[in-house]
Amino acid sequence: MILNIYFSYIVKRTFKITASIFFVFIFIDFIFNLLGELEDISTTYTFIEIFKFSLYSSPERAFVFLEGSCLLGFMISMGLSQEEGNLNVLRSSGISPFKIVLIGSIGPMILAVIFLLAHEYIFKDLSNKSEISKELSMSKTFDADADFTWLKDGNRYINFKRKIEDRVFDVRYFEIEKNIVNISLVSDSAKINNNQIIFDSSLDIKINKTKKDSNSFEVIKDFNFPVIVSKNINDIDRLSMRDKSILISQLSGQLIKQDRIFKSHLEKSYLQFFLKPISIISLILFFGCFIFGSLRESTSGSKIVISVLGAFIYQISQDLSSSIAISFNFNILFGSLLPALIIFFISLRMYRKLN
Secondary structure, eight states: OHHHHHHHHHHHHHHHHHHHHHHHHHHHHHHHHHHHHGGGOOSSSOHHHHHHHHHHHHHHHGGGGHHHHHHHHHHHHHHHHHHHTHHHHHHHTTOOHHHHHHHHTHHHHHHHHHHHHHIIIIIHHHHHHHHHHHHHHHTTSOOTTOOOEEEEETTEEEEESEEETTEEEEEEEEEEETTEEEEEEEEEEEEEETTEEEEOTTOEEEETTEEEOGGGSOOEEEOOOOSSSOOOGGGGGGSOHHHHHHHHHHSOSSOOHHHHHHHHHHHHHHHHHHHHHHHHHHHHHHHHGGGGSOTTTSOHHHHHHHHHHHHHHHHHHHHHHHHHHHHTTOOHHHHHHHHHHHHHHHHHHHHHHHO
């Protein structure tokens, strides 16, 4: 009964401290993103629009802070428990350090699972809508350095700057006849619906170089789009896990180099989402060993600093391992999982020495 009270207290404490640290990271990211976006302020992209974009996109960007926040929250809460003597009570009751760390990891893992579900079903959609709103606000600003995507369907051509979900921005559509542009459609944005392009009200129409009123002209055009409308790697982050899974299954068989690279990055992003809990528990198990060291040899603060640096190095090694797997056409799952497996097996050896 007493042990259950201790365990419940540790789980609640680790969850509360981890959640607090995570929200602090989100708030700091929001502030810095807001300051960065203010450089693009204009008559159309106003402060209110900038504030909303920064606010709505911050939760989705917090994905990169999840591992560090969970580890830091765990180390701080368990460090406090060690100083209070709670961990010594558990160890004297016959509870192994490995089991204590596993129980302490429940709090951060609950937060991680809640966030990942919200990230997929709420935050991703919220971020994409804020991106769309931003693009529409900034559509009047011409970006000469933008990397435009070109597509061809018979004598029809389309190019656009960005694609978010089913919308494309800074769209230009051409119909060529006898090497002459017969129809030219220019729009701030358009919606892709199966094999149709639906232009918005900002449409500018020219037929044989003569401007026409968009209200008197059909603004829906047929276009045979490829399986992947845009192969921009930056577009991968805006896809849901379901969309990524569909694209991975569609990109099969013999692929050209560009498609193969795109698919590799797609698989990397897809796997990292599902491997995030494994990475978190591996980091907690590894650095949790240091909690049981003597307070005379090193303070809780030094252990926390070491764990934060370790988490940073781990993320770099995971990205490096995944990139190497992509570059040499190795198994991406193994490349993404390798750092977690290494520190997990090292952790098991370290816990044997503690027992």
